[in-house]
Amino acid sequence: MSDYQWLRPVNLTLPDPDEDSFEFWEGLKQGRLLMQVCNICSQMNYPPMVMCSECGSFNFQWREIEGGGVLYSYVVTHQPIHPSLVDYTPFLTALIELDEGPRITSNIVNIQPEEAEIGMRLKLELFEVNPQITLPLFVREYVS
């Protein structure tokens, strides 16, 4: 088991919740990963959007999900593409396929980039940046 700990670049910009994503970010602050679910066709939409990507409905509810999934794809960035990333490379940007279906872009915080393997089990780990923003990050799930 790696003892690597990801560090968030301190000056990196943060999400700016809008009216479509407000519930998602509020849920994270309360320790819950909420997905927008269409009341007409049951499609789970991520990221939250104004209109269902499947059927065009504007009628949604919010459903809490576990936050487990697998690494679907990833990229390792070696160049600091923004001044706030100097001293924070290489870093891994992951596309996680959640068990419920949606794919979410995030970071895996307990492995080195070279430890990433497509299909590895991951689980949600919340990271409170400030009282307004809690990020949905992921950790490798070690199955015994």
Ligand SMILES: [Zn+2]
């Ligand atoms: Zn729909």
